[in-house]
Amino acid sequence: MKAKISDVAKIAGVSPTTVSRVLNNRGYISKETRENVYKAMKEINYFPNDIARSLFNKRTNLIGMIVPQTSNPFFGELAFHIESICASLNYKVLLCNSLNRIDKEKKYVEMLIRNQVDGVIAVTYNRGIFDSESQSLPVVAVDHYLSTDIPTVSSDNYSGGKQATELLISKDCKHIIHINGPLKLETPANLRRKAYENVMKKYGKQPITYEISNTFDRNIQRETISKVFEENPEVDGIFASDDLLAALVVAEAQKRGKNIPRDLKIVGYDGTEASQTLLPGLTTVQQPIESIAQTAIDILLKEIEGEFSNIPREICLPVKLLEGQTT
Amino acid sequence: MKAKISDVAKIAGVSPTTVSRVLNNRGYISKETRENVYKAMKEINYFPNDIARSLFNKRTNLIGMIVPQTSNPFFGELAFHIESICASLNYKVLLCNSLNRIDKEKKYVEMLIRNQVDGVIAVTYNRGIFDSESQSLPVVAVDHYLSTDIPTVSSDNYSGGKQATELLISKDCKHIIHINGPLKLETPANLRRKAYENVMKKYGKQPITYEISNTFDRNIQRETISKVFEENPEVDGIFASDDLLAALVVAEAQKRGKNIPRDLKIVGYDGTEASQTLLPGLTTVQQPIESIAQTAIDILLKEIEGEFSNIPREICLPVKLLEGQTT
DNA sequence: CTGAAAGCGCTTACAG
DNA sequence: CTGAAAGCGCTTACAG
Numbered sequence: 001m002k003a004k005i006s007d008v009a010k011i012a013g014v015s016p017t018t019v020s021r022v023l024n025n026r027g028y029i030s031k032e033t034r035e036n037v038y039k040a041m042k043e044i045n046y047f048p049n050d051i052a053r054s055l056f057n058k059r060t061n062l063i064g065m066i067v068p069q070t071s072n073p074f075f076g077e078l079a080f081h082i083e084s085i086c087a088s089l090n091y092k093v094l095l096c097n098s099l100n101r102i103d104k105e106k107k108y109v110e111m112l113i114r115n116q117v118d119g120v121i122a123v124t125y126n127r128g129i130f131d132s133e134s135q136s137l138p139v140v141a142v143d144h145y146l147s148t149d150i151p152t153v154s155s156d157n158y159s160g161g162k163q164a165t166e167l168l169i170s171k172d173c174k175h176i177i178h179i180n181g182p183l184k185l186e187t188p189a190n191l192r193r194k195a196y197e198n199v200m201k202k203y204g205k206q207p208i209t210y211e212i213s214n215t216f217d218r219n220i221q222r223e224t225i226s227k228v229f230e231e232n233p234e235v236d237g238i239f240a241s242d243d244l245l246a247a248l249v250v251a252e253a254q255k256r257g258k259n260i261p262r263d264l265k266i267v268g269y270d271g272t273e274a275s276q277t278l279l280p281g282l283t284t285v286q287q288p289i290e291s292i293a294q295t296a297i298d299i300l301l302k303e304i305e306g307e308f309s310n311i312p313r314e315i316c317l318p319v320k321l322l323e324g325q326t327t
Numbered sequence: 328m329k330a331k332i333s334d335v336a337k338i339a340g341v342s343p344t345t346v347s348r349v350l351n352n353r354g355y356i357s358k359e360t361r362e363n364v365y366k367a368m369k370e371i372n373y374f375p376n377d378i379a380r381s382l383f384n385k386r387t388n389l390i391g392m393i394v395p396q397t398s399n400p401f402f403g404e405l406a407f408h409i410e411s412i413c414a415s416l417n418y419k420v421l422l423c424n425s426l427n428r429i430d431k432e433k434k435y436v437e438m439l440i441r442n443q444v445d446g447v448i449a450v451t452y453n454r455g456i457f458d459s460e461s462q463s464l465p466v467v468a469v470d471h472y473l474s475t476d477i478p479t480v481s482s483d484n485y486s487g488g489k490q491a492t493e494l495l496i497s498k499d500c501k502h503i504i505h506i507n508g509p510l511k512l513e514t515p516a517n518l519r520r521k522a523y524e525n526v527m528k529k530y531g532k533q534p535i536t537y538e539i540s541n542t543f544d545r546n547i548q549r550e551t552i553s554k555v556f557e558e559n560p561e562v563d564g565i566f567a568s569d570d571l572l573a574a575l576v577v578a579e580a581q582k583r584g585k586n587i588p589r590d591l592k593i594v595g596y597d598g599t600e601a602s603q604t605l606l607p608g609l610t611t612v613q614q615p616i617e618s619i620a621q622t623a624i625d626i627l628l629k630e631i632e633g634e635f636s637n638i639p640r641e642i643c644l645p646v647k648l649l650e651g652q653t654t
Numbered sequence: 655c656t657g658a659a660a661g662c663g664c665t666t667a668c669a670g
Numbered sequence: 671c672t673g674a675a676a677g678c679g680c681t682t683a684c685a686g
Contacts, residue, residue, distance in 0.1 A: 002463075004679055015657045020681055028655050050441040051381050052679035056662045060378065065422070069407050073601050076403030080396050083422045087431075092438065095392070095410045095422040104414075111419065114377040136329075218604065247605045274400050277545065278574045278605035331663055342673045347665055355671050379663035383678045 003046040011040035023048060054116065064112035064120040066096040066105060073274035075123065081293035082121060099216060102126040113137065119300045122146065125187060138303035140296045144187045152314045153296045154188035160285040160319040161195030164239045164267040169203055171265055171327055173237030176200065177228055178209045180241040192241055192269065221245060225252045236264055243268040243275035243284055266326040281325035288317045330373040338367035350375060381443065391439035391447040393423040393432060400601035402450065408620035409448060426543060429453040440464065446627045449473065452514060465630035467623045471514045480623045480642045481515035487612040487646040488522030491566045491594040496530055498592055498654055500564030503527065504555055505536045507568040519568050519596065548572060552579045563591055570595040570602035570611055577653065593653040608652035615644045
């Protein structure tokens, strides 16, 4: 049987109330009593039951974190930073991999509510998963607009898209194509495409965007990329909306005997540690993943503390263009 | 205020006991009552408080998962599978990024105990983090021996190391070097080195293993790799103990003007989705990450259910050699 | 400086 | 088929 507070009390010769007091450092307690209690806790290897505490306190110090998939380096890195920062603040993280599926996300949200999480950090493409039932639940969205009253943290996608496109143009690319994920929703990431299109038009060029419908099926992605080359034999610049996509473009280009960067220039997006290690030559727009995590947590904690006054509705963090050998 | 069971009871005109019964599908309940209760729950948006349930049931359905760092694709992918499988079995996962630091691991273990997790899946290099206090805690280790009574799930590291080395030999490499992480501990991953050394000896070659002391500092890794080339100008084959390391070797070799695979052949280890996408040409030994996750969970659940009888002390899953363009 | 009592939201014998 | 009571392990007024 696990030791409980009354066991400690018995051994230390005090009441459970007193044990609780030394545990929480509340009220006056004689040095002697305190030491006796500590000794008793050591003796029977006592650890407080945080479940019981949470029930009373109506505070779990639990944060729900919904990401599409930690095996994707961007989300894996984001998850790492979020959890690490939370741990340093004494918050615990419940991990949820949603695969962007709305059914899973809804289930996860319900699970998080049942588990009384203090707040949720959500990286999800689906609006409407936080509804009526979760009105009072503190939520912060990363990289996606979820609803008018949920703050969003993202990096400066417009600037990133602009820098990527302008780089390709400055390198003399004539036929630049953009490949993006699902475009249906008003996500900040969509601004990457907007920026691409605007820059293209500004330079009198025709923007062409290909959409990858499924983010999780590499074969579908490969097919789309193959189509890009088939339908645009003159393509000499590609801006891919994430590094994995860019890597697939690199592979397909090599398969087709194209010399990079001579025949084709490629810019990716994300600049994760993993992609920079595995494909260090890739030119890419690096997101400030750690500050995204930090900012999201700062905002969420404010919401949790009830400081709704000075919470920005949207925070946009700067990106950094990393020039490699693919441009 | 959040709705609770007594609110539902009041509205449905029954006792809390009855509400609990319909919630848990226990005992006989008239159809009418059941429907009234459901209607009441809908009406006030009631969700059961799992914290309160857990307190009573002494069962949280929580699993602690300790990994070094989810930003590393191998652990990110493992974490994804573990969490996904757990979710499908109605278990929730508390994420812990330990960075392999024993102080962090100990803190995480204590946190998990306080939170009454039903069990822990640990990928850690440090023995002794599960001590006396956690005797009764179900634990399963992945890829590392933690103690004699903690089951270990790993892939067949010896076979992987053997296949990698034999491949290099069969490709006519004369001077093959192995680069590994910290070697101090008796981890299954150490078998990769053992296998390398045995195969080398078998073929009358001198095994040379370089050790990377810090897994998290890319610069230290780069320095060690640079040293490998400096000290062994004749090297024509390198077996790196993970894909990120292999990628660094590729980069360094290119920097030194070596043609891969003509002048130098490289084999990595892990074969994650991310590394196979970002560096598809890499020859590597692929670990069965999903089955590792599945197996670890199977074993952990058995421990949780108290079925200690038929739990193997060690499970070893088959690896797969993926030949790319680096050999 | 310390303890007895009540309660956090739930569930399960027990009784009817 | 249903309800009143006790209890999961803790904490906090309240009283001394």
